[in-house]
Amino acid sequence: MRILIVEDEPKIGNYLRQGLAEACFVVDLARDGLDGLHLALTEAYDLAILDVMLPGIDGWQVLQGIRRSGKEMPVLFLTARDDVDDRVKGLELGADDYLVKPFAFSELLARVRTLLRRGGMAKEPEFLRAADLELDLMRRRVTRSGKKINLASKEFALLELLLRRRGEVLPRSLIASQVWDMNFDSDTNVIEVAIRRLRAKIDDGFDQKLIHTVRGMGYVLEATE
Amino acid sequence: MRILIVEDEPKIGNYLRQGLAEACFVVDLARDGLDGLHLALTEAYDLAILDVMLPGIDGWQVLQGIRRSGKEMPVLFLTARDDVDDRVKGLELGADDYLVKPFAFSELLARVRTLLRRGGMAKEPEFLRAADLELDLMRRRVTRSGKKINLASKEFALLELLLRRRGEVLPRSLIASQVWDMNFDSDTNVIEVAIRRLRAKIDDGFDQKLIHTVRGMGYVLEATE
DNA sequence: CTTCCACGATAAGGATTCTCATGCGTACTC
């Protein structure tokens, strides 16, 4: 699988190249937008990773150039934390996914694999919803009935999992593996505690409870009444 | 690559099978020692993952049976946190690596890959040392001049990295990627803070400092005088 | 030699997350 990286910061670029090479990808690295676009048009890649902020022409323009040429490989955008609008714009222009800097390499790898598996079709959704609860994946923000709710990172990860598999009863083992990178320790109740904290933030004070306990099975997020 | 798992707890066994299958390994799962040994002897595996506590014959006996038959594939042991002696025994019997339950799946995967890459030769060391500092990888314990030092997990990971590459100057970017799963955020000083905490525990109060700052480069652990 | 600046050290504070202890409710047994 061939991947094109367009990234001007040498530290990041080299790290990505090295990390992806170790994961058995063939990687080309371009240091600016022009080089990147040129490579993208003359070579055949299965995926492109574009930084938004680039010297010369920026990531959007590279993306536009790629799409105009008719190339359809999936594109993953790298954006700075604050430039939310950039992210929206990138998705509108035809990016398939985005990643906010700073990010964990494992996160990048996971997304790269996902994009390659499904060939770039079916973009990442931007929102997850259930009843009046809304989770904004891009902005990493959560609201219920329009009211902003602040979630810590574990809380967010847990809610994201519950929402992605809304209606399914998720056993603890699954939750542990997804949110905690797996932990077979039975003598801990981190999950209960985390659920408790999450409930306090998204269910307490609301009539309609969204998180339900299924005794002996696990937890579901459901908007049934 | 074919992997044999011998694990009686269904939760763990299934999870391992699934996770390793997703990582493109061919996996067989045995629920007890006898089945496991039988499979190990009749089929050809590139690696075996053995739980110590098993119904019927235990993990050591399976290992002994494997070795007696002349099979040399690498063996990774899974042990409970408390049974330290078990771990030592396992290594003496010819295991190549061990993992303490509970563990992160990513950790397991990393070790599996390492073992497969080097074909099981060259066992994991049990200790890392520098001057009078000793890090016990199995017990996850650290002593200096024989005095026990309690380290938090990040501190331990950092010290382990420094010790594994003792004498090398490690740039921040490397440390960040290894200990923090990479983080390109420049406006944080987590590393300095972590180094500080680590120094407080292993260098403060000792004449011979082990952690040295190399201005503009990074940090080294060295026992030079 | 002095000044300035970048880099690192350090302290303090806060946020997050885990552990532990305990309470409650449900389901099962007798």
Next chain:
DNA sequence: GAGTACGCATGAGAATCCTTATCGTGGAAG
């Protein structure tokens, strides 16, 4: 129906880790 065991809920406390702010120091430039 009473007793009991188990699973989950909850609260309190602590450990760990990160952020921010400030200070110090070494090295380069003038």
